[in-house]
Amino acid sequence: MKQRIIFTLIISLIFGGCGDFLEPKSKSEFVPKDATSLNELLLGEAYLRYTSTGLNLFLQLLDDDVTAAPYQEPKVGADPNQWWAPYSWQSNLYEVMKSTGQNHTNIYSAYYSVILGTNAILDYIVDIKDDINIINIVKAQAFALRGFAYFNLVNLFGTPYNNDKTALGVPLKLNSGIEESELKRNTVEQVYSQILKDLQEAERLYKSLPVDQQWQPNRRTSLPMVQLLLSRVYLYMEQWENAATYANYVIQNENFHLLDLNTIATQRPSYPYDPTYLDYHSYTNSPETIWVYGNMSDVTYYVYNTSAGKEGRPFFRASEELMKCFDETPGDLRKERYVIRHRYEIVNENNELEKMPQAFGKLHVSSSLYYQPTSGNGIFSRSFRLSEAYLNLCEAKAMLNRAGNANAGTEALRTLNDFRKYRFPADYQNESISDPDELITFIHNERRRELCFEDHRWFDLRRWGMKEIKHTWYPDETSTLVYTLQENDPGFTLPLPDDALELNNLLEQNPLAPAPRDGNLTSN
Structure with missing residues (x-):
């Protein structure tokens, strides 16, 4: 007889900080009686x-879209090592961060808590007798969420698929029962295979439903969410035809339309010197929004942890490299709409004062002059957006073009221009690029411009060859430290957390970079 899971206990596992996140343990029973009850339990488990924390914490500190702001005095009681450790790619980052009092750094367990919930739902629903459509809705969501969780886990803790798919990924836990033995890590290829299996089953189930139940703006997963994720997965696997096919399914979905940034005002009529910013992760604000998810603090805590000054100046800013990327194509409306500015002024590379571009954007922020990220009921930090489908299609077709398919290059360029006209003023002039490699580079940069601060850049850098990254850190007012993540550095794959290794003796740690990683010190 199938083991029954206590959902109240699962909640304690997820939110109570218990380390044994793979194995729920029962001491009483609460058994859902119908699929509708399971559908509601999905939301909690x-x-x-928007209240769920621990997902992709500090990920935004790793890539090249962020750099340190000019030195700021920390708040009393704050230890800068909590953000220095991930920002400088220290292999002992968990140890350093915990020493500062930051104990909510376990991304690994956060995603396995999601997987635990989906496994319990899928195990329970086998014995439920109910309307087939409701059953299929529940199963489709569970498979979609499990595929999404494993996709993030394997791209955080496993090597890129196109680099070494035989390398160790993460353990596959596909049921809610207690295992007789500890779980070894599956290979990256095996994890990707399971992701595809889950997402393809979710797609099949969604397609069995009436059309009006395949997507609703209700914060739940959906057919287009699954198809966009499949496009992303195939893109990472370099299965270009499949990536393009699934991206096109999303583009052709009549529920979504590209948002014309010309319609988004950046100044308030009554306060012409006070810009306004839009929360793009919202069904209400954007016709591009497919699915919303995630807690605000996961995205902004580390990049907006403020100094002792009354203005609350952030320790990080958008990198000059990112800001220059917008300037490569003059007139790009995203530079002012996607990157939130702080009132604090800095001297830019042209020796001009400018309001500091912050290392986040597209989020719900306060209307004050300091634009502090704000959370609340129904405010999410991330979303799946239609724009990604356009860029996935462009990249996939451009790669097919480089392989010799001239028609694919034409389609990539046409799709690129169809997309970009919504990001530039009405006098936008189409790009005309004939060289396949130049087209790929342009699309990579376009992806950077469009998807900045949305958990894409780090993963993209990994699959595009893991190029060298340099991060500047200011330990005091007079010194500068420059840390280098070398090309193909082990630091491009996160180490497994210490508590996961302690709980599972069969887990093997990833190859580690030197600890500590030293920076090149200069005087300002």
């Missing part, structure tokens, strides 16, 4: 809600 498996969804990445």
Whole structure:
């Protein structure tokens, strides 16, 4: 007889900080009687809600879209090592961060908590007798969420698929029962295979439903969410035809339309010197929004942890490299709409004062002059957006073009221009690029411009060859430290957390970079 899971206990596993996140343990029973009850339990046990924390924490500190702001005095009691450790790619980053009092750094367990919830739902629903459509809705969501969780886990803790798919990924836990033995890590290829299996089953189930139940703006997963994720997965696997096919399914979905940034005002009529910013992760604000998820603090805590000054100046800013990327194509409306500025002024590379571009954007922020990220009921930090489908299609077709398919190059360029006209003023002039490699580079940069601060850049850098990254850190007012993540550095794959290794003796740690990683010190 199937083991029954206590959902109240699962909640304690997810939110109570218990380390044994793979194995729920029962001491009494609460058994859902119908699929509708399971559908509601999904929200509490498996969804990445606006209150759910721990997902991709500090990920935004790793890539090249962020750099340190000019030195700021920390708040009393704050230890800068909590953000220095991930920002400088220290292999002992968990140890350093915990020493500062930051104990909510376990991304690994956060995603396995999601998987635990989906497994419990899928195990329970086998014995439920109910309307087939409701059953299929529940199963489709569970498979979609499990595929999404494993996709993030394997791209955080496993090597890129196109680099070494035989390398160790993460353990596959596909049921809610207690295992007789500890779980070894599956290979990256095996994890990707399971992701595809889950997402393809979710797609099949969604397609069995009436059309009006395949997507609703209700914060739940959907057919287009699954198809966009499949496009992303195939892109990472370099299965270009499949990536393009699934991206096109999303583009052709009549529920979504590209948002014309010309319609988004950046100044308030009554306060012409006070810009306004839009929360793009919202069904109400954007016709591009497919699915919303995630907690605000996961995205902004480390990049907006403020100094002792009354203005609350952030320790990080958008990198000059990112800001220059917008300037490569003059007139790009995203530079002012996607990157939130702080009132604090800095001297830019042209020796001009400018309001500091912050290392986040597209989020819900306060209307004050300091634009502090704000959370609340129904405010999410991330979303799946239609724009990604356009860029996935462009990249996939451009790669097919480089392989010799001239028609694919034509389609990539046409799709690129169809997309970009919504990001530039009405006098936008189409790009005309004939060289396949130049087209790929342009699309990579376009992806950077469009998807900045949305958990894409780090993963993209990994699959595009893991180029060298340099991060500047200011330990005091007079010194500068420059840390280098070398090309193909082990630091491009996160180490497994210490508590996961302690709980599972069969887990093997990833190859580690030197600890500590030293920076090149200069005087200002």
